[in-house]
Amino acid sequence: MTQDLTRLSLNQETIKQWSLPELAEGCVKAGVPGVGLWRAPVQEYGVEAAARLIRDAGLAVTSLCRGGFFTAIDPDERAAALADNRAAVDEAATLGTDTLILVSGGLPPGSRDLFAARERIADALAELAPYAAERGVRLAIEPLHPMYASDRCVVSTLAQALDLAERFPADQVGVVVDTYHLWWDDTVADQIARAGAGGRIASFQLADWITPLPEGVLLGRGQLGDGAVDFRWFRERVDATGFDGPIEVEIFNPALWARDGAEVLAEVADRYRTLVL
């Protein structure tokens, strides 16, 4: 019954009403073998303690969210961002995950130069990637939906993420394929093939696209099947490249947070079986 869940990972933000122990217990009970973690709740619990908790439960940590925010111009801000990213790498290594997901950063206040912002991301990656590689962690550039381009991430398409990643060795810098951010793009099949051929797919994440979008557009992701995304189409294209890694469900939606966590996870697993596999 749980055999078909072997690649499923639950990103903890999907059921953020759960504490870390509840997350570990809930995933074990549901037969979900992986979890994606976020820095803030892990730090609050204690990084070492969280690592032990998840490991003792027999779960894999498939990713840590998140590093990034590399686009500041001010030298002090840049130095602080790099220091914080090194700490994120250390935390990923302690947690035993090889994947640190990056939200690269938006336009600094007053700037309108997307091209320069993307170059500052490349500069930061050049500093950070060797540090991460020494600790067994790969940086995963996540292209975010273009509606986040000004305030969160100037990397909006898989092609842009690959243009950045390919400046570095494939084992140091990869990309995230997240259906929520990429579903609308008619070039995404070609870019998934490009990412796979280059060994660049570091993470494959799922959420559905639903409307109307809420104010601020951060917490409007849909449960699998509730929206516009053709998940099987995506999964088949990712798998066709030879990728056989985790498939992580990451949904930010207050309606899911208001429900019983075990019920939400059962629904996720059910949707995963019928819509993704």
Add this chain to the structure above:
Amino acid sequence: MTQDLTRLSLNQETIKQWSLPELAEGCVKAGVPGVGLWRAPVQEYGVEAAARLIRDAGLAVTSLCRGGFFTAIDPDERAAALADNRAAVDEAATLGTDTLILVSGGLPPGSRDLFAARERIADALAELAPYAAERGVRLAIEPLHPMYASDRCVVSTLAQALDLAERFPADQVGVVVDTYHLWWDDTVADQIARAGAGGRIASFQLADWITPLPEGVLLGRGQLGDGAVDFRWFRERVDATGFDGPIEVEIFNPALWARDGAEVLAEVADRYRTLVL
């Protein structure tokens, strides 16, 4: 003083608190020579009467918004959409504008097939373009920001719009270059050049990108200069193709609607002079 406004057009939704007579009078007073109109307020006023009003004021109608919504699967819905679009063409011709702007339509309920939806748009264009051409009206495909892909327009990039438009003669089907929808795209310079070289730029529209986005993300456009868009960068690239047509300001923002219309228009003209020209 007004000489530098010779290409400026005010889309009426920018100052929707104005009636059509107020719009005509306000633009004449401000030395703004063109207006972009919307079907609903024009129909309410009477199409013939609106045409006479704007013509008698010595103003040009630079575009009519909007036709489109071509993606229905149901044959009756498709027939109704085409009939409504023929009416929109007739209204454009009566108003004396050669440009009918199209919002092509989102995914029909239950569908997740973006590719098929885009093909249905092409089918509709094939039926509508000759009808429009006979009446001196060119169809202008507007790529809308990807955040509208599911519910308003599956054409999300200038490249997609051109892929559709180029199936038809350039004098029958063009594209809209709107900064609000396209500013984030790192391929847009190349696509503007492609559009210009093919004689496909039917309309050039301006609005700024500001955050946070409001619920529903329809009414969150910014006054020129308030956000992330580099307008001069866009205008120079559009002009470099040889385009010398109207530059239409189309901002949907309740904060502008709550102010005195003449004051808003003066601000638009000022921002246009300093940030666009």
